[in-house]
Amino acid sequence: SAKQQGKNCYAIFNSQMRQKSQNRLQLETDLRYAWEQQDFLVYYQPVVCLQTHQIVGFEALIRWQHPTKGWISPYQFIPVTEETGLIIPLGYWVLKTACNQLKAWTQISPKMQHLMMSVNLSSRQIQDYNFVEKINQVLTETQINPQNLKLEITETILMEKPEDVKEKLIQIRAQNIQLSLDDFGTGYSSLSYLHNFPINTLKIDRSFITRMNFNPENAAVVQAIITLAHTLGMDVIAEGIEKAEHLERLQALECEYGQGYLFSKPVSAIKAEQLLGSQQFWME
Ligand code: C2E
Ligand code: MG
Ligand code: MG
Ligand code: MG
DSSP, X not given: OHHHHHHHHHHHHHHHHHHHHHHHHHHHHHHHHHHHTTOEEEEEEXXXXXXXXXXXXXXXXXXXXXXXXXXXXXHHHHHHHHHHSTHHHHHHHHHHHHHHHHHHHHTTOGGGGGOEEEEEOOHHHHHSTTHHHHHHHHHHHHOOOGGGEEEEEEHHHHHHSHHHHHHHHHXXXXXXXXXXXXXXXXXXXXXXXXXXXXXXXXXXXXXXXXXXXXXXXXXXXXXXXXXXXXXXXXXXXXXXXXXXXXXXXXXXXXXXXXXXXXXXXXXXXXXXXXXXXXXXGGGO
């Protein structure tokens, strides 16, 4: 009967829901334990000048190897840490680790003094009441040149509490720290708000780069984004460059920088240092 079927549906729905919330609770528990055990790592992906192919900096990306499930993607666990609040201490740990690494690399040789380090921020971190003080504290502790630090934020963060966020970003910029707008083009915001925020760099989302070669319209969109950024005095990083054709097209469009598997995946600090030493990695 329909009633019976409804009951079955309810039972299935219920057990799926239960499974889901159990998995979720387990993930929260595992993350809290991983934090206590200091199980997280920071990997580094080169940011490359598209004209010279030299490494101009790195993006710090968190990594977590679960004791039984193996590597878990940040796309999967960062949202959980945002909901539980763990992202606050975890985010500062990534920032501090990346700044200490930057400090070490810039001291290797005078050639490294302009090396950039980019660190991703969550909205929870920016909303933290003493966000600006904590960033300043990291600068003091690690003694890096603030000009070598870039903080990556997303369009969503800008749209959530525009006035509050803008105020904090202005204070960050006043310290000479740079700001990038990550995953540009994936948000729902209009372009007109862009000039309201003190952004230095636009990062074109990987999805645009991937689709660029399939039809001329997608390439035109990338062209338009680059032109817009340059008009607003920003430079551009293309994310997700995987093919030589992507690189050629982006060079022709006068995109300054790029990241992607064509150059290098995110790697450990030791491997990143080797890449810096060789500076020929992109030909391999
Ligand atoms: P994101 O900031 O946009 O970082 C770029 C992502 O694209 C990284 O994924 C990187 O490994 C991947 N990627 C780079 N080049 C290529 C390519 O050529 N092809 C493909 N398919 N992928 C490429 P990852 O490391 O898995 O990080 C995913 C996201 O998790 C990041 O996206 C960022 O939003 C977030 N995330 C990572 N680390 C942190 C962190 O320390 N703090 C915060 N708040 N978020 C983080
Ligand atoms: Mg990023
Ligand atoms: Mg991105
Ligand atoms: Mg992304």
